[in-house]
Amino acid sequence: MPLDTATWEPNKDMPVGKGATVQQFFAKVGNDQFEISVAPWGEGQLTVNGREIARTAEARDRRQAFSSLKQAAERYIRGEPVDLTGNGKIRLIPAVKAKLLQGKKGLVVGIANQRSIAWGCAAAFRAFGADLAVTYLDDKAKKYVDPLARELECKIVMPLDVRVPGQMEAVFDTISKQWGRLDFVVHSIAFAPQDALHGRVVDVSLEGFLTTMQVSCWTFLQMARLAEPLMKKGGTLFTMTYYGSQTVVKNYNIMGVAKAALESAVKYASAELGPKGIRVHAISPGPLATRAASGIPEFDKLLEKAKAKAPARSLVSIEDVGAATAFLAHDAARLITGDTIYIDGGYHVVD
Numbered sequence: 144m145p146l147d148t149a150t151w152e153p154n155k156d157m158p159v160g161k162g163a164t165v166q167q168f169f170a171k172v173g174n175d176q177f178e179i180s181v182a183p184w185g186e187g188q189l190t191v192n193g194r195e196i197a198r199t200a201e202a203r204d205r206r207q208a209f210s211s212l213k214q215a216a217e218r219y220i221r222g223e224p225v226d227l228t229g230n231g232k233i234r235l236i237p238a239v240k241a242k243l244l245q246g247k248k249g250l251v252v253g254i255a256n257q258r259s260i261a262w263g264c265a266a267a268f269r270a271f272g273a274d275l276a277v278t279y280l281d282d283k284a285k286k287y288v289d290p291l292a293r294e295l296e297c298k299i300v301m302p303l304d305v306r307v308p309g310q311m312e313a314v315f316d317t318i319s320k321q322w323g324r325l326d327f328v329v330h331s332i333a334f335a336p337q338d339a340l341h342g343r344v345v346d347v348s349l350e351g352f353l354t355t356m357q358v359s360c361w362t363f364l365q366m367a368r369l370a371e372p373l374m375k376k377g378g379t380l381f382t383m384t385y386y387g388s389q390t391v392v393k394n395y396n397i398m399g400v401a402k403a404a405l406e407s408a409v410k411y412a413s414a415e416l417g418p419k420g421i422r423v424h425a426i427s428p429g430p431l432a433t434r435a436a437s438g439i440p441e442f443d444k445l446l447e448k449a450k451a452k453a454p455a456r457s458l459v460s461i462e463d464v465g466a467a468t469a470f471l472a473h474d475a476a477r478l479i480t481g482d483t484i485y486i487d488g489g490y491h492v493v494d
C-alpha cells in the first residue's frame with residue numbers, strides 16, 4: 144500500500160496548525176504503525192512500531208520535515224536504505240510527546256544567535272508547549288533574534304540592554320499588561336570588559352569589576368525582584384553559571400568571581416522566594432562554543448579537556464541544557480531549588 148499524504152492521520156490529542164509546536168502523524172501499513180513527529184523549526188523523527196527509523200534536523204520548516212520523513216517511510220516500505228539521520232545535529236525535542244509546559248509563560252533573556260544557550264532553552268520550552276517572551280540586546284542583534292523569535296511564535300519581543308536604565312522594567316511591564324503573570328525566567332547573559340576578563344583578578348579595576356558584576360550577577364537579582372509579583376502561583380528562575388566559580392579555571396578570571404557571586408545569589412534568593420513557591424536554579428553547563436565563549440582565550444583546550452575527562456566522554460549541546468532546564472520548570476521538579484545544577488556530563492565530579 145502506498146503511503147500518500149492522506150494516509151497520515153494527525154494525533155488529535157495534540158494541537159495542530161499555527162500555534163502548535165510538535166505535531167504527530169500516524170499511518171498504519173499492514174501490521175506496522177508509522178509515526179512522524181515534526182517541530183516548527185524543521186526537526187522531525189520517524190518511528191516504526193516505536194523504533195526510530197529516521198531523523199531530520201535541517202529542514203526549512205515543519206512541512207519540509209514532514210515531506211522528507213514521509214519519503215523515508217516510503218523507502219523503508221520498499222526495503223530501500225533510509226539515509227536520514229539528522230547529521231548528528233538533531234535536538235532531543237521531537238522525541239518529546241507530552242506538552243509538559245502547556246499554558247506556562249516565560250521570559251528568556253540572552254538569545255544572541257542560534258548557538259546561544261538561551262536559544263537552546265527557548266526551543267526546549269516552546270517544544271514543551273510554553274509561551275515565550277524574548278529580548279534582543281540592540282538593533283544590531285535584532286536581525287538575528289527576530290527570525291528565531293518567529294520560530295518560537297513569540298508574541299512579546301523587546302529590546303533589553305540591562306545597562307540601559309528602564310529597559311528591564313519595560314519588559315516586565317509589557318509582560319504584566321499582556322499576560323498578567325509569569326511562570327519562569329531564563330537569565331542567560333554575562334559580560335566582562337576585555338581588560339577585566341583578560342587580566343589577573345587582583346588587577347581588575349573598580350569599573351571593570353562593577354560592570355562584570357552588574358551585568359552578570361546583579362541583573363539576575365533585579366529580574367527576580369521584577370518577576371516576583373508576577374509569579375502569583377509560584378514560578379522558576381534560572382541563571383547560567385560555570386564551573387569556574389568553584390575552582391580556578393585558566394583564563395576564566397574575573398568571570399569566575401562573578402559566577403561565584405551569582406551562585407550564592409541563587410541560594411539567598413531561593414530562601415527568600417521559596418515560601419512563595421518560586422524556585423531558583425543556577426544551571427552550570429559544560430563548555431559550549433558560543434559567542435560569549437569566543438572571548439575566552441584557549442577555549443578549544445577547555446572543550447578538549449571536558450570531552451576527554453567528563454564521565455560521559457561527551458561535550459554538552461545547547462539542546463541538552465534546554466531540555467534539562469525545561470524539566471526543572473515543570474511541577475514535577477517543584478521541590479528542587481537553590482542549587483547549582485551541572486549539565487556537564489559529570490565533569491565537575493572528576494576535575
Ligand SMILES: NC(=O)c1ccc[n+]([C@@H]2O[C@H](COP(=O)([O-])OP(=O)(O)OC[C@H]3O[C@@H](n4cnc5c(N)ncnc54)[C@H](O)[C@@H]3O)[C@@H](O)[C@H]2O)c1
Nearest residue numbers: 253254255259260304305332333383385430431433434435
Ligand atoms: N558558553 C559556555 O561555555 C558557557 C558555559 C557555562 C555558562 N555559560 C553562561 O551562559 C550564559 C549565556 O552565554 P552563551 O554562552 O550562550 O553566549 P551568548 O554570547 O550566546 O549569550 C550571551 C548573551 O549575553 C547578552 N548580553 C551581554 N551583555 C548584555 C547586556 N548589557 N544586556 C543584555 N544582554 C547582554 C548577549 O546579548 C548575549 O545574548 C552566560 O551567562 C555564560 O556565562 C556559558
